[in-house]
Amino acid sequence: MTDAAETGTDRLDDDAATGALPDAAATGRGLPEATLERLTVYLRVLNAAESEGTPTLSSDVLAGAAGVNSAILRKDLSLLGGSFGRRGVGYDVPRLAEHLATTLGLRERWRVAIVGAGNLGRALAGYAGLRHNGFELTAIFDMDPDVVGRTINGLVVRPAESLEADIEAEQVNMAVMTLPGTAAQRVCDRLVAAGVRNILNFAPVVLQAPDGVNIRKVDMSRELQILAYYAHQGIGHQDAVPAEDVDA
Amino acid sequence: MTDAAETGTDRLDDDAATGALPDAAATGRGLPEATLERLTVYLRVLNAAESEGTPTLSSDVLAGAAGVNSAILRKDLSLLGGSFGRRGVGYDVPRLAEHLATTLGLRERWRVAIVGAGNLGRALAGYAGLRHNGFELTAIFDMDPDVVGRTINGLVVRPAESLEADIEAEQVNMAVMTLPGTAAQRVCDRLVAAGVRNILNFAPVVLQAPDGVNIRKVDMSRELQILAYYAHQGIGHQDAVPAEDVDA
DNA sequence: CGGTGTGAAAGCATTCACAGCA
DNA sequence: TGCTGTGAATGCTTTCACACCG
Structure with missing residues (x-):
């Protein structure tokens, strides 16, 4: 009865409830949901940068390309444990990418x-x-x-x-x-x-x-419904980056 | 350069960054993101219940069918302003469904x-x-x-x-x-x-x-990547309801 | 200098627990 | 008695600001 009966040629829908883990962050395992969601974005940006041969990326640039601010990026990466950035330089792209992939479990089959x-x-x-x-x-x-x-x-x-x-x-x-x-x-x-x-x-x-x-x-x-909400109520929700010039 | 270059026959991907609104909740307009996400689920459950002729639903049952606990459901609905439940009885299904749809902007074209x-x-x-x-x-x-x-x-x-x-x-x-x-x-x-x-x-x-x-x-x-993370790290993330018997 | 890593503060969201109404 | 509505408490997340290092 919990079923809204969507039938037809296609089979669709998307969502992601935000179940938080019991105890999380600081331990190295059990990262916060919000952080996990961003890690996947960082990884994508890093992969793109890597395939272009970019060796390092500062938190500002990486954050910009990922659509977040740099403080939270640094905090996210600090939760991962190891130190992947060099002060005054930035993050080692291949090393960080590999570490993120491993953390996310993408080195499993x-x-x-x-x-x-x-x-x-x-x-x-x-x-x-x-x-x-x-x-x-x-x-x-x-x-x-x-x-x-x-x-x-x-x-x-x-x-x-x-x-x-x-x-x-x-x-x-x-x-x-x-x-x-x-x-x-x-x-x-x-x-x-x-x-x-x-x-x-x-x-x-x-x-x-x-x-x-x-x-x-x-x-x-x-x-779609949440989009409708923001469109309906005072325009102006932003999920994208507010047109800054960001390009890894 | 922020582009991970996914090409091919299909065109895919899914995500939803969590951009919070400036000032939110208590005002009646500007509901928190997390609440919005749940409202869409409540609405789906209510629509299903309505098409089965169920006239009212208690917060426990509605919450169960939506996969959340009843405290947060009541809190979410209280943010909407109007009072849609009757103490000792529950929520008026068609009235609440209509109100949710309107709030979400689904009565616009x-x-x-x-x-x-x-x-x-x-x-x-x-x-x-x-x-x-x-x-x-x-x-x-x-x-x-x-x-x-x-x-x-x-x-x-x-x-x-x-x-x-x-x-x-x-x-x-x-x-x-x-x-x-x-x-x-x-x-x-x-x-x-x-x-x-x-x-x-x-x-x-x-x-x-x-x-x-x-x-x-x-x-x-x-x-997929977040799923891989939970699967990789100690099994046990739950986004679904932990097998309670819930059925509107 | 420029840029990371991180405590401490501020801001949100969830849970608790109970008063109050039908 | 049963169930809603909500302040107060707890627990997360994000932001700030700055010490520290190359």
């Missing part, structure tokens, strides 16, 4: 299954950001017999029936759910039963799952 | 253009959550001549060249960017120049935009 081969599932299957960073797309499932058997990005879409067996056989340890809200909770239960402990959910539904299962939600209609 | 007709753009075009809630999909644009002219969900894909003219002619006031990172900043500039002040960005890029432009970002690779 993530075997990802996509469940739901609609437009959104196909979009994700071809998404470069998935293929990079240690994410290995292993399987795509769908319930629709017309879709099963088709090839997407080199992978044959498999029937939902083989979910459990394939997940175990291929050691899938991360799942992306791109399916209608009506099917989401059932599929989630099956994924969990099959041993998956990490789920990225695009269905517009609040999933119930046992403790120990990591779930994140991406909810596009949430983002 | 939003004329939305999608820029980028890849898989992700197509997924969004067919997304029921867009058609509901006052969002009216007005136009879809793409740069690829092979895609221009195709019909998606009843709309013919238009060439990027006509972006400015069409936006003005059809009074588009909200844009969704589902295109590669490499094109994102240029398109954003054009949208802003054409008068669009509300943008939902799926490209994996930090956009620069002048003050007064509302931008939100949805970044899937961010969500």
